[in-house]
Amino acid sequence: MALLSFKDGITSDPLGALSSWNHTLHFCNWNGITCGRRHQRVTVLNLSGQNLVGTLSPAISNLTFLREIHLQENSFNGQISQDIGRLFRLRYLNMSHNSLGGEIPSNLSTHCRDLQIINLGYNELIGKIPIQLSTLPKLFSLYLGPNLLTGSIPPQLGNVSALIYLFLGGNRLVRHIPDDLARISHLKWIVLSENLLSGTVPSSVYNNLSFLETFAVAVNQLHGTLPPSIGFSLPNLQYLLLGFNQFTGHIPNSLSNVSSLEWLGMSGNQFSGPVPENIGWGKNLLIFDLSYNYLGLGRADDLKFITSLTNCSNLNQLTIQRNHFGGLFPNSIANLSTHLEYLAIGRNQISGSIPSQIGNLINLKALGIYFTFITGSIPTSIGMLQNLQRLYMGNNSLSGKIPYNIGNITQLTALDLGSNNLQGSIPLSLANCTKLLTLRLSQNNLRGTIPKQIIGLSSLSIALYLSGNFFTGSLPSEVGNLKLLELLDVSQNKLSGEIPSTLANCNSMRELYMLGNAFRGNVLSVFTTLTSIEVLDLSDNNFSGTISKYLEGFKFLQYLNLSFNNFEGEVPKQGVFGNASAISVVGNDNLCGGIPELMLPACPVLAKGRRGKAHVSRVIILVASAVVCLIFLLCVPASLYWIRKSKKKPSSLSSMDGRHLKVSYAELFKATDGFSSANLIGTGSYGSVYKGILSRIENVVAVKVLNLHLRGASKSFIAECNALRNIRHRNLVKIITSCSSIDFGGNDFKALVLEFMPNGSLEKWLHSKLDGQHQLGSLNFIKRLNIAIDIASAVDYLHHHCHTPIAHCDLKPSNIFLDEDMNAHVGDFGLAKFYPRIIQSSSEDQSSTTGLKGTIGYIAPGNNFINFRHPVYSQ
Incomplete structure (x- = not known):
């Protein structure tokens, strides 16, 4: 009856795990049920990984001979009944990886004195950690994270002398790490990562827990330094995870003596000074992450420790970016383990060139060498990294051509070679990289036309940056293949011709930058289908025609720059055109209307009949005469302005x-x-x-x-x-x-x-x-x-x-x-x-006096007399 009541709480059984639960079979033969030989009573309930959906019936507490409950990896919801505390024979409780809510039953300790393992992780449990759990004398494994638990870590847990594995990570626990945990002398795992803990790590944790294998406190608000003797007091450490806290000081040299160390995670702190030269002596390192610190002294020998890492034959990840490491790019990097999958050394003061043997690291999936002082060319051996998915080499001083065999890296999803001194043309072989999501080649010295094979690469769905080069010719019609692309930047090149009508196919486009080219034609009709556009910059081109009103209906458009073109006619007033700070139309001499803030002339009203035509003719003659005079008077400063303007470089922050x-x-x-x-x-x-x-x-x-x-x-x-x-x-x-x-x-x-x-x-x-x-x-x-x-x-x-x-x-x-x-x-x-x-009223000569503002003791020449007739100062 208890089992059938449990079954009634199940609303979905996609794998048919409970199909045998009926009266035709004895319950001891039902799937997931184990009975004791002596009394034929249910001792084990194991339905793990069956994708069951439903709630947990309180009737489960009637299975009083139950010793083990395995319900992990399902979709149970609702609460865990307090009645479960009646199962006095229970030793193993695993309900992890579900959607259970409510609080942890506090009466587990009342009768369940034999409980050895509690695993309630990966749920949505709330409330505090019950202090009563500290009275379970045989408990050696306690997994309560991740959940939504709050409050502090009960110091009373220090009374559970049998505890070996303590996992409380991924909750919302606050305050400090209790010193009492150090009384559990046989602790092997302490996982407290991803909480809101503060203060310092008690020194007793470092000094008393010599059996500790895993110490994980990453992503908290802890501070302090590591004791110099940590490598001697914790000789069995395998995982030391301290990332994203506020730790300071040096990395202790004694860590070089921990031969069992597999994962050293110290990123996102304020560690400084040198890295111990023999840090890789233990040879077991798999993950070595020191990124986002202040390590290194900007000296030539800062990266000497990498030589010791060549002994780590199973090294999988080396990330040391965003530090103060100096010196030459170490050739020893090419001798690291061929198991290496992630290598990031950017944002350092490294100089020299990339070693030609970089292609030895054949299993690399991500390579980040960016924002350094690296020079020289990109080694052709880069093409040997055929497992590479992300390659970041932007913001260096690399020169030469982009290697043609870069197209051999067909698994690439992200390629960044921007902000270098690369020359030549875009290699057509990049068309082989049919998984590319983002490509950045901006701010280089690349020339020639934009290959249709590249701009037509339909996989590009995040961003394509080609700005700040010397590309010529027209924008290929194959741009229409970029139906999923969100950002396209071809600004500050020498592109010309009309915009292909196929651009209208790119209806996922959110940002489009085409400024600083020589595009021409009536372009705005192309954008009728780009309803998702948020930023559109067409400035500094030769576009013409009228500004279509349909742009008023683009509800996502936040910024529109049409300045310095040849647009004419009336400027709309609705949508983005109603916000003067969101649009720019300067440098289009034939525009009129728009909102008053744009300060454009009013559009002429065409009169009917001959008198109207004659009046228009006279106006045209007068305007033409005035324009001729103005051109003569302004040609010299205008020439200086345009010569200087044509030499401007694109802003690095335009994006x-x-x-x-x-x-x-x-x-x-x-x-x-x-x-x-x-x-x-x-x-x-x-x-x-x-x-x-x-x-x-x-x-x-x-x-x-x-x-x-x-x-x-x-x-x-x-x-x-x-x-x-x-x-x-x-x-x-x-x-x-x-x-x-x-x-x-x-x-x-x-x-x-x-x-x-x-x-x-x-x-x-x-x-x-x-x-x-x-x-x-x-x-x-x-x-x-x-x-x-x-x-x-x-x-x-x-x-x-x-x-x-x-x-x-x-x-x-x-x-x-x-x-x-x-x-x-x-x-x-x-x-x-x-x-x-304020519209000027009666007297044009009316003025008012205001207090002078600005730097004390300083009035710029010409500012001591202000023309208060200007509307800005009319108050």
Whole structure:
């Protein structure tokens, strides 16, 4: 009756596991049932891995002779009945890998004194760990994670002297690791990873648990250092997992003596200093992960420890990226185990070239050599890595051609060779890589046409980056094969011709960048089917025609740039066109209408009849005459502007337009090496600016950290966020994101992440004489004129073309920043003010006086007299 009641709780039995549970057979012969010989009573219930769906009937507690319950790997839901505590003969309880909820029965300890194994992991259990479990005298294995358990780890667990395996990972446990656990002298496993534990690891854990084989506390909030003697006090360690905490200090040399060590995971901490040279002496290492720390001293011998890893014949993973390792790329890497599948050494100060024998690592699945000082060519032996799925070699100084035999790596899903000095053409052999999801070849010196075999690679579904090269010709019609592609970037090349109509097939496209080419024709009709588009940048081309109203209905479109083309006619007003900060149409002289914030002329109303025609004719003649005069008057500065504009390089952050990146204090702390003084590039009224490398976008950024102890700093932060979040112009410093959080000490923290300007401020160029290799103070007339035009363009945009006009209020040379091409960008909007547009009334000469704002003791020449007739200052 108890078993049939259990069966009644099952709502789905896809494998027919309970088909034999009927009255035609004795219950001892039912599938999954074992009975004792003496009393013919049920002793084992084993239905593991049967894909059963349903709830657990409380009637199971009537099987009083039950010793083992195996119900793992099913889909049971509901709660575990407290009645299960009546099974006083129970020794083994495994209900893991289900969807059970509720709390852990607290009365398991009342009668189940023989319980040896409890496994309730991989469920959705809530509540606290019952203290009563500490009274089970024979319990040697306790698996309670992952679940949704809360509270702290009961110190009373230290009373379970028989405990060998303790698995509490993947919960929401808080507070510290109890020192009492060290009293369980025979513990072999302590797994506490992925919780919210804080504090330090008790020293007694390191000193008293000599049988410990697995110590896993990764992904918590722990801090402290490792004891120098850890390798001697824990000689049986096989798994040491400390990743993503806040540990500091050096890696103890004594770890080299742990011959049993198989997995060393220390990533995402703040470890520093050298790595022990003989770390691989034990030969058993499988996974070696030291990434995202501060290891290395930037010296030539930093990577000497890799030689010892060549002894580890079963090494599967070597990841040391994002540290401070220096020296030459070690040739010994090519001698590592052929079992190696994952190798990542990027984001270090490594130089030299990639060893030609890299092809020896024939089982590699992922290879990351990025953001280093590596030079030379890509070895042709790379083509031997036919198991490679992800290859990242971007942001180095690699040169030469892309090896043709790279097409032999047919398992590739991601290939990044961007931001190097690669030359030649795209090898047609890449068409063999029919599993490619993302391809980045941007920011190189590649030439020729874009091969139709590559741009037609239908597997590309994430991103195709070809920007910043010298590609010529037209965009192949095979682009229409990219039906699943989300991002296409062909900007800043020398492409020409009309956009193929087949682009309309790419209806999964979310971002499309075509700026800075010579495309022509009436293009907007191609995009009627791209309803998922979020970012569309067609600027700096020769496109023509009218702006179709159907773009108003694109509900996902967040940013549209049609500037510097030949579009004409009326600008729509709905959808994205209703937000002046989300569109740009400047440089199209024949556009009219649109929302008032665009400051475009009103569209002419065509009158009927001859009088209307005659009137239109007179208007055309007058306009034509005016245009001729303007062309004559403006040809010289316009020529200078266009010559300079044609030489501009694409922004490395262009791909971030329209996105909102979220960063934490910890990420900014790592990006700036702990806000190191070595990365300090400037100070201001309310804080300091640091140079850093933000890992997720892999670009150099400027991090402006507010000193919140200063009066007005918080207000300045809010003002700058409000000003920068809705404006976009090529002569404004771009904001990438902001961070409002708390630091490691629990203090408020606010910072802005901005585009990095390599040439610093205009102040330094005007008043300093020497800065490293740059001879400052030597701006000739043309450079000064260009900078003045840039600043004027930015101010004109702020005053006339924003949704709400903005007054900078602190415009001065130290707030003008110069990029690598000496283009000027206006920054520091901490004192910016917003002004609603006010239609001028009665008196044009009416003015008002406002208090001067800006840097104390500084008024830029020409600013002491302000024309208050301008609408921005009319208040």
